[in-house]
Structures are given as C-alpha cells and as structure tokens.
Amino acid sequence: MIESSAYLSATAEAYDANVVRYAEFVREALNDLPLDRSILAAFAAFVQADGGGSVAELGCGPGQTTAHLRDLGLDAFGVDLSPKMIDYARAAYPELRFEVGSMDALGQADGELSGILSWYSIIHTPPAEVPSYFAEFRRVLAPGGHLLLGFFESEGEPVTMFDHKVTPAYRWPIDDLAALAREADFVEVGRMLREPGEDERFRRGHLLMRRR
Known part of the structure; x- marks a missing residue:
C-alpha cells in the first residue's frame, strides 16, 4: 500500500512539489516526437481492433497523454500517485476521469481493462518491485488486453x-524488461527504440504487449 512504501511516498511528494513545472515541461512534448506518437497510435489501434473498452493511463501525471489517448478514440482515464497531479489533470481536462491510486494496488476489478498505458511511469520503481507491478497489470487487464x-x-x-x-x-535494458513481462504472462507484440533527441539525455524504449 502507498502508506507502507517509502519510495511511493517519496515519489508522490516529489511530484506534488513540482506539478506546475513538470506540467509545463511535458504539455506539448508529443508534438515533436513522431515515433512516440506512432507507438501510441499503434496501441490505440490494437485496443480498438479488439472491440475497444476502458483504457487506463497509469502514472498519468498532469493528464496530457490521457487526453491524447482520448483523441485517438479510446475510452481513457488516468491514475496517478500524486494527489496534486490529479487535481491539475482534473482542472486541465474536466471532461476526463482522473483518480489517485498506486500502480501496484489498483482499484479496478479483475479483467476490467482493455488496455494499460504506462508512459514513463514505472521508471521510479525499484527494480525488485517491477514484477509486482506487472502482476497487477495482468490482474486488471482482460485476456488479450494490451499493455504499452x-x-x-x-x-x-x-x-x-x-x-x-x-x-x-x-x-532498463529493453530485453530485461520484456523478459519480466513474459514471466507475468504477457506476449510481446512489438518494440520500438529511438535515439535521444536534441534536448534528451537517453535512448527511449517502448514495449507493446498483450496479456495471454
């Protein structure tokens, strides 16, 4: 639970303290990232091809990527550990649903979701804890549901x-993260690596997976 995990509390507090600065930094980030937009569009297309359904962005921050999923035609909502991030997202996108929650203990029922987007949100998770996150993703995804x-x-x-x-x-090494996902009963659909842009420090990895 959030209260018993020091790193979760520290992460929430850090984002609470940086809401406005972080929101301004990411607000239009996708505009200049065509490869990132392409993998998000592919994720949306797979979810829609399987009949649509509810999609959660876990670690949604100020909500801009949840809104992008909505614009791609998905029934999307956002979850974030930071209460102040959720307040910001609700004010910025009042037509969308946002809720406070932790990715390791979601409020959704078993098999409730058709898709999960974790967009640079497991990056703060200590490596030993990542398998428990994948197990929770599997729990709330319907069979055949997609994870990006x-x-x-x-x-x-x-x-x-x-x-x-x-x-x-x-x-993370992309192969190591893919292996952990396989152990949690996910099948890899595709992957995309891109080199860092002019103002970025690191290579970006993307894994698109499907629950068995």
Whole structure:
C-alpha cells in the first residue's frame, strides 16, 4: 500500500512539489516526437481492433497523454500517485476521469481493462518491485488486453539509476524488461527504440504487449 512504501511516498511528494513545472515541461512534448506518437497510435489501434473498452493511463501525471489517448478514440482515464497531479489533470481536462491510486494496488476489478498505458511511469520503481507491478497489470487487464510501456533504455548497460529531474529513476535494458513481462504472462507484440533527441539525455524504449 502507498502508506507502507517509502519510495511511493517519496515519489508522490516529489511530484506534488513540482506539478506546475513538470506540467509545463511535458504539455506539448508529443508534438515533436513522431515515433512516440506512432507507438501510441499503434496501441490505440490494437485496443480498438479488439472491440475497444476502458483504457487506463497509469502514472498519468498532469493528464496530457490521457487526453491524447482520448483523441485517438479510446475510452481513457488516468491514475496517478500524486494527489496534486490529479487535481491539475482534473482542472486541465474536466471532461476526463482522473483518480489517485498506486500502480501496484489498483482499484479496478479483475479483467476490467482493455488496455494499460504506462508512459514513463514505472521508471521510479525499484527494480525488485517491477514484477509486482506487472502482476497487477495482468490482474486488471482482460485476456488479450494490451499493455504499452514507455521507459528510458539503458543502452547496453544493466539496470541503472539516474538523476531524474523530479526524483531518482531507473534505465532498463529493453530485453530485461520484456523478459519480466513474459514471466507475468504477457506476449510481446512489438518494440520500438529511438535515439535521444536534441534536448534528451537517453535512448527511449517502448514495449507493446498483450496479456495471454
């Protein structure tokens, strides 16, 4: 639970303290990232091809990517650990649903979701805890439901902690993260790696997966 996990409390507090600055930083980030938009569009297309249904962005922050999913035609809502981020998202996108919650203990019923987007939101999770997150993703996804992960890729190095602008985070080898997902009963559909842009430090990794 949130109260018993020091790193969850620290993450929530760090984002609570940086809401406005972070929201301004990410507000139009997708505009200049055509490859990122393409993997989000592919995720939306897979969900729609399977009949649509409810999609959660877990770690939604100020809500801009949840709104992007809505614009792609998905029935999307957002969940975030930071109460102040959720307040911001609700004010910015009053037509959308946002709720406070932790990715390791979601309020959704078993098999309730058709899709999950975790867009640079597991990056703050200590590596030993990541399998429990994948287990929770599997629980709330319907069989055949899709999961899209966005993360910082480690570029040939093992899992590596780095000084994220808000709170410490981790870079992952894409093969290692894919292996953990397989152990949680996910099948890889596709992956995308892109090199860092002019104002970015690290390679970006994306994994699109389906629950068995």
